[in-house]
Amino acid sequence: MRLTVQLDMFNRAHPMAFAILWIDKEKRQWSREGHFGLEMPKWGSLHVDCGNTLVCEPNDRTPVYVLEGLNLDCCYGLFQGEAGRVQWCTEGDLALMSGHWRVQCIDNERAQPEHGLFATGGDS
Template identity: 65%
Template sequence: MRLTIHLDTFDRINPMAFVILWLDKETRQWSREGHLGLELPEWGTLHVDCGNTLVCGPHDSTPTCVLEGLDLNAPGSSFEGETGRAQWCANKGQALMSGQWHVQCIDTECIDPESSFFAGDETR
């Protein structure tokens, strides 16, 4: 199952800041589909801790963003329109910045990723 998540209302960073992420629950990876004012790598890993989803970089488990209340381990818990608080922690040494996440779309179809890079084959 893949979720399309929209992060926004990070007004302290940029009044128009947003990120659209594609989360793959099975592979525990994400990819950045669009963004403005918030810097993230093109893809990374997902971790779950205490019912929250940690959006991490591709090679470490330090969260860039925490999606509070989005539990990827809970069966059938996500639904389109679901919302919660997002804590932006990518700016080292600064206080956490709060924004919102919401589920834009849930895709239950099983398809191959468009990019083999995202699938873990970095040689192509």
């Protein structure tokens, strides 16, 4: 299952800041499909901790974003329009910045991401 998740409402970073993430639930990877006003890598790994999804850089388990309540291990499944709070884990002395996440699309078909950014093996 792939999800398209929109992150927004980071008003302290920029009034129009957003990011669109393409999430591969099975591979536990994500890619950035679009963004504005938010610094983030092009792709990375996903981890679940206490029912929250941790959006991490490719080779680091330290979260860049924490999608609160988005549980990729949940047995009942996710639904389009589901929403919750996201914490942007900024670097330095700044406090966490809060925003919102929303599931825009759920795709149950197996397909490659548009830009093929999941760099596993020689596929990059």
